[in-house]
Amino acid sequence: EEGVKNGNIVSDIRQVCKACEHFIPYSADMTVALIGKEDIDKSCEIFLNTEKAKKLVEGMNGELIKGELETQEIKNLRSMRQEQRKKLFDEAGVEGLGLSGLVETFGRCIGCHGCGRVCPICYCVLCDFESRDYECDPSTYESELKKRGGVRVPPNTVLYHLGRLTHVSVSCVGCGMCTDVCPANIPLSTIFLKVGEEVQKLFDYIPGKDVEEAIPLTKYEKEEFAEVED
Ligand code: SF4
Ligand code: SF4
Ligand code: SF4
Structure with a gap:
């Protein structure tokens, strides 16, 4: 107070x-x-x-x-x-994390999906990452081992976070709940806040500012981001 x-x-x-x-x-x-x-x-x-x-x-x-x-x-x-x-971004080193940094950071994940369950933006009735497509039985591990010579256990953790970043970052409000529940102490909300800041700037969008404004991912603009097509 x-x-x-x-x-x-x-x-x-x-x-x-x-x-x-x-x-x-x-x-x-x-x-x-x-x-x-x-x-x-x-x-x-x-x-x-x-x-x-x-x-x-x-x-x-x-x-x-x-x-x-x-x-x-x-x-x-x-x-x-x-x-x-x-200061928060500097301390977590998120600016220069890059793909290898993300893989290392998310590599500590134990795959509990608690972060997605508490996230106010992750409200899909059927989350893709909770579907059968991501269930692994022994034969999946075996074929992964044959294909790549190694397998991450639990599997798909990095994919889960890259997927969540893709789906959620434009609407992330930086509430911090994902960090609160993470048993692996991954600074999720700092990472999502940083990625969200960059993505939201691109769409000139502030989540929660105007309830009437459509979420950028729900609109298709024919002319946007032409620069990435080349
Ligand atoms: S900080 Fe962002 S990603 Fe984390 S729970 Fe809140 S809205 Fe979701
Ligand atoms: S991770 Fe993606 S598919 Fe799953 S609940 Fe969140 S937004 Fe929906
Ligand atoms: S809460 Fe932590 S350990 Fe659980 S899925 Fe999210 S990042 Fe991984």
Whole structure:
């Protein structure tokens, strides 16, 4: 609470939450201004963003004034969080991970799929990675051994994460739940946040900003990414 009043990063939240720049709701009917407000125990400012909100407060006690939600305290907090994000990426070494780094990192995975189960973006009724296509019986191991001379146990872990990155990164909100549940201590949310940042920039998309906006993966634009065709 003190952190909020002082406009600082609150200490007892997830690492990825400390690095989140989207802490002001974009599409809420009402926004309660708390950041940097020392006297919130006595009074607070509520921004009425829609007609619905204005209607709701009719008859309530309070003073109606015009104000700006984006204060200097909010700008300062955003800068602090941007620095925190850079620190998080540096500490996890995600910038230069590359394919071999990803293989090494995801190689520690024990294949429990807990990260996908808690992910708010992984909501497919039948996840491809939970289907029979990914079940391995002894003959599968045997043929893999013959083909490649070795087999990863449990199998398909790297493929699972590359698949999840492909499916989820554009919509990853950096909630941090995948990291919370991982028994192998893989910094999943940091990796997903970094990949998500890059992918979301390409589509000029901020997940959760506008519920009416279609997810980029659900739209096909004939002209997009022509540069990768060559
Ligand atoms: S951080 Fe991203 S990938 Fe991880 S659970 Fe949250 S939304 Fe899913
Ligand atoms: S990994 Fe892909 S297929 Fe599986 S639930 Fe997540 S988004 Fe759906
Ligand atoms: S929670 Fe960790 S161990 Fe389990 S599938 Fe995800 S990355 Fe692998």
